Amino acid sequence: MEQYKHFLQEKAALTPEEIESLTSSLQSKTFRKGEFLLHAGEVCAYAFFVEKGLLRSFTIDETGKEHIIQFGPENWFVTDRSSAYFSEPSDFSIEAIEDTTVVLIDAAFISRASAAYPHFMRFNEKALQNHIRQLQKRINLLLSATAEKRYLDFIRLYPDLTLRVPQWMIASYLGITPESLSRVRKELAKNNFKPH
Amino acid sequence: MEQYKHFLQEKAALTPEEIESLTSSLQSKTFRKGEFLLHAGEVCAYAFFVEKGLLRSFTIDETGKEHIIQFGPENWFVTDRSSAYFSEPSDFSIEAIEDTTVVLIDAAFISRASAAYPHFMRFNEKALQNHIRQLQKRINLLLSATAEKRYLDFIRLYPDLTLRVPQWMIASYLGITPESLSRVRKELAKNNFKPH
DNA sequence: CGAGCGCTTGATTGAGTTCAAAAATCGTGG
DNA sequence: CCACGATTTTTGAACTCAATCAAGCGCTCG
Numbered sequence: 001m002e003q004y005k006h007f008l009q010e011k012a013a014l015t016p017e018e019i020e021s022l023t024s025s026l027q028s029k030t031f032r033k034g035e036f037l038l039h040a041g042e043v044c045a046y047a048f049f050v051e052k053g054l055l056r057s058f059t060i061d062e063t064g065k066e067h068i069i070q071f072g073p074e075n076w077f078v079t080d081r082s083s084a085y086f087s088e089p090s091d092f093s094i095e096a097i098e099d100t101t102v103v104l105i106d107a108a109f110i111s112r113a114s115a116a117y118p119h120f121m122r123f124n125e126k127a128l129q130n131h132i133r134q135l136q137k138r139i140n141l142l143l144s145a146t147a148e149k150r151y152l153d154f155i156r157l158y159p160d161l162t163l164r165v166p167q168w169m170i171a172s173y174l175g176i177t178p179e180s181l182s183r184v185r186k187e188l189a190k191n192n193f194k195p196h
Numbered sequence: 197m198e199q200y201k202h203f204l205q206e207k208a209a210l211t212p213e214e215i216e217s218l219t220s221s222l223q224s225k226t227f228r229k230g231e232f233l234l235h236a237g238e239v240c241a242y243a244f245f246v247e248k249g250l251l252r253s254f255t256i257d258e259t260g261k262e263h264i265i266q267f268g269p270e271n272w273f274v275t276d277r278s279s280a281y282f283s284e285p286s287d288f289s290i291e292a293i294e295d296t297t298v299v300l301i302d303a304a305f306i307s308r309a310s311a312a313y314p315h316f317m318r319f320n321e322k323a324l325q326n327h328i329r330q331l332q333k334r335i336n337l338l339l340s341a342t343a344e345k346r347y348l349d350f351i352r353l354y355p356d357l358t359l360r361v362p363q364w365m366i367a368s369y370l371g372i373t374p375e376s377l378s379r380v381r382k383e384l385a386k387n388n389f390k391p392h
Numbered sequence: 393c394g395a396g397c398g399c400t401t402g403a404t405t406g407a408g409t410t411c412a413a414a415a416a417t418c419g420t421g422g
Numbered sequence: 423c424c425a426c427g428a429t430t431t432t433t434g435a436a437c438t439c440a441a442t443c444a445a446g447c448g449c450t451c452g
Contacts, residue, residue: 067336
């Protein structure tokens, strides 16, 4: 819970007392590598705040192929907002890539906190807007950039993930095959590019 | 302004009196076909609610290619939320595809209306969540679907736009070239597919 | 009526996929 | 700590979908 409290203090500008009073009702939970926090078809009841570890959310298309929507390392939220907000079955599954401890945040918590603290409400609104910005950016990349550009963008934005996430998952996130990503990397290496 | 008032009544569950009091401060404006409502590089000060006509928002990548983000027919909002919310220069341009009348909605209006009417606040929140759902769906399509599937999805969702929007713009929205879209359509026609 | 724009068609190219198999790495039990 | 099986990554060859380049047609609007 410490990470989340710290996060609230930083981003929501709440006092330590306010944070204690808010978070006293929250549960945290630990999942082993490979465990599922959400299965496609279920309604996503929570936003998962990652205290420690690493999550991924992904969909499976009609040909059985996985498409990674998001990685969630420390201090990130992973959820299916649409499912949670509209109480609809989710297309997403959420899985722990590493042993992971999360804080469970449900809709009731959000509305209570928003009602009690204007700062929290603004923080929440800002998170939504940031999410939109990020989705929009990804659409732009998918529309306009080659596999290589998308990969370069990825390692620039998430250099640490490049080390923690298997390559085939990065390929899935980028929308290419593992073979293609391997070739992209080979090409970059040939041209003297050093990721680390 | 009538469309917008009607829209608020339907979606925000506000009374006619509330709506009158709210919208009295709003401006509406008409643009000719080809006119720009926003140029890339400017901060997007408004959300444009389309009363009548048709807008498009689009970006231009470093190779000079246009990528259409969104079409805005009657009763839709067109804006760059990120630019408006964070007061950053926009990557988008917004242009009238037809002669178009819009209602100009600025951030101040949103916060006033949200403060005065909880119904409006919920309506606004819901619009944000819908936006996220729509963006997420588009990412899924771009990751998993072929040009043909994306086109079929488009005409299913926006059958009227198929008639009002030039084909090369639809191609741009789908992330393919006009030539490719022409071939996709030819193929569909051969297999006895009737869009209208 | 002509210039320009949008759409189509054809030929060629290219980025990325698919299928197959080898090489490298990981993890787990003995 | 090592060994062995499984997973991941790499490499190769053939193939596919869509892009590019180029040319022609039809429409409209100036």
